[in-house]
Amino acid sequence: MAAFANLTDRINHVFAKLKNRGALTELEIKQAMREVRVALLEADVNFAVAKDFINKVTDLAVGEEILKSLTPGQQVIKIVHEQLIELLGSTQSKLGVSPKLPTVIMMCGLQGAGKTTMCGKLAYYLQKHGKKVLLCADDIYRPAAIKQLEIVAGKAKAGFFEMGQGNPTKIAQNAVAHAEKNGFDTVVIDTAGRLHINAELMEELKSIKKAVNVFETLLVVDSMTGQDAVNVAKTFDEELDITGVIMTKLDGDTRGGATLSIKAVTGKPIKFVGTGEKMEDIEPFHPDRMASRILGMGDVLTLIEKAQTAIDEEQANNLARKLRESSFDLNDYLEQFEQIAKMGDLNDIVGMIPGASRLKLGDKKVDEAQIKRNKAIIQSMTKEERTNPKILNYSRRKRIAKGCGLQVQDVNRLIKQYEQTCEMMKRMTKQKRLPF
Amino acid sequence: MGFFQKIIDGLKKTREKISFKLSQLFKRGIFDEDFYDELEFILLSADIGEETTEEIIERLRERMGKDRTADPQKANKYLREVLADILGDEKFAFSTPCVILVAGVNGVGKTTTVGKLANIFTKQGKSVVIAAADTFRAAAGEQLEIWANRAKVRIIKHEEGSDPAAVVFDAISSAKSRGTDVVLVDTAGRLHNKKNLMEELKKINRVIEREFPQADRKNLIVLDATTGQNAIQQVDIFNEAIDIDGIVLTKLDGTAKGGVVLAIKHDMDIPVYFVGVGEGIDDLMEFDAASYVEGII
Numbered sequence: 161m162a163a164f165a166n167l168t169d170r171i172n173h174v175f176a177k178l179k180n181r182g183a184l185t186e187l188e189i190k191q192a193m194r195e196v197r198v199a200l201l202e203a204d205v206n207f208a209v210a211k212d213f214i215n216k217v218t219d220l221a222v223g224e225e226i227l228k229s230l231t232p233g234q235q236v237i238k239i240v241h242e243q244l245i246e247l248l249g250s251t252q253s254k255l256g257v258s259p260k261l262p263t264v265i266m267m268c269g270l271q272g273a274g275k276t277t278m279c280g281k282l283a284y285y286l287q288k289h290g291k292k293v294l295l296c297a298d299d300i301y302r303p304a305a306i307k308q309l310e311i312v313a314g315k316a317k318a319g320f321f322e323m324g325q326g327n328p329t330k331i332a333q334n335a336v337a338h339a340e341k342n343g344f345d346t347v348v349i350d351t352a353g354r355l356h357i358n359a360e361l362m363e364e365l366k367s368i369k370k371a372v373n374v375f376e377t378l379l380v381v382d383s384m385t386g387q388d389a390v391n392v393a394k395t396f397d398e399e400l401d402i403t404g405v406i407m408t409k410l411d412g413d414t415r416g417g418a419t420l421s422i423k424a425v426t427g428k429p430i431k432f433v434g435t436g437e438k439m440e441d442i443e444p445f446h447p448d449r450m451a452s453r454i455l456g457m458g459d460v461l462t463l464i465e466k467a468q469t470a471i472d473e474e475q476a477n478n479l480a481r482k483l484r485e486s487s488f489d490l491n492d493y494l495e496q497f498e499q500i501a502k503m504g505d506l507n508d509i510v511g512m513i514p515g516a517s518r519l520k521l522g523d524k525k526v527d528e529a530q531i532k533r534n535k536a537i538i539q540s541m542t543k544e545e546r547t548n549p550k551i552l553n554y555s556r557r558k559r560i561a562k563g564c565g566l567q568v569q570d571v572n573r574l575i576k577q578y579e580q581t582c583e584m585m586k587r588m589t590k591q592k593r594l595p596f
Numbered sequence: 597m598g599f600f601q602k603i604i605d606g607l608k609k610t611r612e613k614i615s616f617k618l619s620q621l622f623k624r625g626i627f628d629e630d631f632y633d634e635l636e637f638i639l640l641s642a643d644i645g646e647e648t649t650e651e652i653i654e655r656l657r658e659r660m661g662k663d664r665t666a667d668p669q670k671a672n673k674y675l676r677e678v679l680a681d682i683l684g685d686e687k688f689a690f691s692t693p694c695v696i697l698v699a700g701v702n703g704v705g706k707t708t709t710v711g712k713l714a715n716i717f718t719k720q721g722k723s724v725v726i727a728a729a730d731t732f733r734a735a736a737g738e739q740l741e742i743w744a745n746r747a748k749v750r751i752i753k754h755e756e757g758s759d760p761a762a763v764v765f766d767a768i769s770s771a772k773s774r775g776t777d778v779v780l781v782d783t784a785g786r787l788h789n790k791k792n793l794m795e796e797l798k799k800i801n802r803v804i805e806r807e808f809p810q811a812d813r814k815n816l817i818v819l820d821a822t823t824g825q826n827a828i829q830q831v832d833i834f835n836e837a838i839d840i841d842g843i844v845l846t847k848l849d850g851t852a853k854g855g856v857v858l859a860i861k862h863d864m865d866i867p868v869y870f871v872g873v874g875e876g877i878d879d880l881m882e883f884d885a886a887s888y889v890e891g892i893i
């Protein structure tokens with residue numbers, strides 16, 4: 161299924177070939193760039209943007225500098241990577257605070273981009289950073305949109321303001337007045353989703369923007385958007401002069417080429433990304449991470465951050481000490497399983513590991529049920545057995561199997577795994593430092 | 597307003613530009629490499645994707661033969677035929693009782709589609725019950741209830757957060773006891789790479805299979821026309837989970853053309869049955885390949 165190979169795999173493939181060469185010719189770079197172009201198109205990067213990008217990188221890559229270099233392949237990767245970062249926005253952009261409170265943020269975008277959910281997430285995020293947020297229900301058209309925002313506001317523990325299906329401009333004005341009176345320093349306005357060709361609704365947004373002195377106009381875009389992303393972003397930017405972009409649904413397996421296109425045509429910063437269904441699934445946009453992800457270096461930084469928040473530092477230090485002293489027992493093994501479980505959906509995490517894309521893994525998905533079973537086996541052991549696994553003879557194993565409702569073979573398998581882990585860890589600690 | 601007119605209206609903005617380009621392109625009456633390059637550009641901009649675009653151009657080249665100065669009108673007709681040929685013209689048909697499961701990723705317009713489908717079937721004189729099996733998204737049930745009222749059909753709804761399979765079970769029981777013709781199941785939006793959510797969908801599918809084996813079954817996936825090549829993965833993985841019969845392509849009244857459905861039909865032989873062209877309850881229509889092709893080029 162060549163058509164489904166993702167951008168990461170594609171570029172990896174291209175550069176795997178490049179890596180093996182000593183020196184690059186102009187022709188070789190052009191060939192590699194042709195594949196990069198195809199990959200970018202399959203990733204939904206707008207064709208005009210892709211073309212520009214390729215030209216720029218080719219110009220940079222073909223030349224003395226690269227030919228003199230010792231590892232031209234690496235140099236090309238570096239140039240592509242740097243250019244991607246530059247295109248995506250070199251620095252991380254934060255939300256501004258209005259000199260005159262409350263700061264009014266207007267969310268706009270197409271239907272189904274995820275505006276209402278993102279309003280909640282943004283409120284949650286801002287409140288976590290010390291703001292007091294009022295959510296204003298200004299989508300008066302979609303059935304139950306007001307109700308949805310109310311529920312979302314409840315989950316984010318933010319204030320909520322609605323006036324039913326009145327005039328959207330008036331609703332926004334009243335919301336801001338309400339915020340002033342009740343000590344909210346930030347107002348997030350959820351507007352109706354629209355197809356940008358709808359001039360009437362676009363006028364409505366302009367009217368709201370003018371009436372309440374909107375400080376940030378954020379365009380919410382589905383990261384799965386195709387070639388049309390350029391038209392969407394351009395139109396909204398022309399009509400409303402947006403101040404930033406939020407990409408949603410980045411937890412899918414989309415290659416997110418739309419992100420590149422939007423940045424290229426509007427020049428406006430991507431500020432946040434939505435990465436899941438829960439309120440806390442919002443992250444500031446990191447152009448370097450996005451570029452790395454595109455280039456197949458995996459989303460290693462995010463993975464490491466996730467691991468850091470999930471794994472207690474003290475526990476990690478304890479583990480390191482135990483590794484050194486070779487006293488890693490089944491209690492520690494159980495703790496490991498628990499920490500892995502805390503990191504969230506394992507298959508999501510596997511997706512962040514470079515080279516471990518869904519297609520490569522195929523059926524070898526991480527089996528969370530297996531981890532649960534392993535935990536159950538250890539939990540069925542006595543304290544003595546856990547600290548001193550050597551005493552686990554057949555009758556003990558039979559008892560454990562009964563206790564956790566599994567077969568003796570399962571218990572045997574776990575103990576074998578444990579022994580292998582110990583062996584591996586011993587080898588690792590003999591090296592100068594852990595690979596992580 | 598007919599399907600043709602709606603699409604033409606919807607696509608007006610970009611269509612004017614593109615069809616101008618395209619008619620200029622054909623008017624030249626020279627079918628050389630420049631022509632094919634420009635054509636590739638136009639097809640790619642409709643989200644048809646690299647591989648299928650190449651296939652289309654290959655087929656067109658074949659039909660044109662070696663003639664580089666063919667009649668522009670004939671060439672134009674050939675292109676339309678190549679595209680329509682890939683799309684096919686399979687119509688949506690079912691026998692009653694029938695359970696229609698509507699699935700898809702978040703925000704593509706599933707709930708709206710269910711409402712509009714209910715309206716279509718009611719107008720065909722069929723009795724319909726809606727199962728509000730999106731128990732996850734905040735206020736999804738309320739949204740669907742409003743649609744059910746508009747279409748004047750019954751709706752089975754549980755509390756937010758309850759088991760969607762249980763909602764389906766109740767809807768089927770209700771349909772059985774009342775002899776309802778069509779059970780329309782709205783499901784929660786789920787990204788296809790979320791394993792647990794896909795398992796939940798499989799469970800819903802199994803419940804239908806088990807509880808209503810005598811009913812005809814149709815599983816539809818809703819795709820947003822603005823979606824790019826990721827739509828291929830969406831259909832692929834949903835199809836793997838619950839055997840997709842056909843596609844509902846929504847939001848065609850925007851500037852996006854949803855050309856990725858050509859790639860999907862070509863690769864997986866899954867047809868488009870309906871297209872959504874507006875926000876009104878009557879703005880869901882049966883797919884017609886010729887009109888669609890008219891709209892995208």
